[in-house]
Amino acid sequence: MGKTLTRDQFPVIYDHGEPRAVIVDVETFDQLVRTVAHLQQLADDPDEIKWISRIVDQARARWQAHPEEVITFDTPEAALAFLDEPEAG
Numbered sequence: 001m002g003k004t005l006t007r008d009q010f011p012v013i014y015d016h017g018e019p020r021a022v023i024v025d026v027e028t029f030d031q032l033v034r035t036v037a038h039l040q041q042l043a044d045d046p047d048e049i050k051w052i053s054r055i056v057d058q059a060r061a062r063w064q065a066h067p068e069e070v071i072t073f074d075t076p077e078a079a080l081a082f083l084d085e086p087e088a089g
Contacts, residue, residue, distance in 0.1 A: 028072070
């Protein structure tokens with residue numbers, strides 16, 4: 001399973017008492033940028049678009065069930081295995 005992070009591990013910026021942003025380290029930010037770029041490349045294939053949509057829906061459901069968790073993974077396979085767990089979908 002991936003490395004689980006919590007919001008408490010990153011500084012949070014508040015606006016009028018509401019959380020608005022999270023400050024992440026440069027390494028984590030770079031990983032996020034690479035992930036988004038990879039997803040954009042995959043989005044050129046209609047089958048990949050459906051697959052990505054399914055993954056996003058599963059991740060969104062997981063986040064809604066556990067809004068305080070931020071979860072990262074070392075490999076794409078670890079992320080997929082996590083989303084295949086019964087609680088995630």
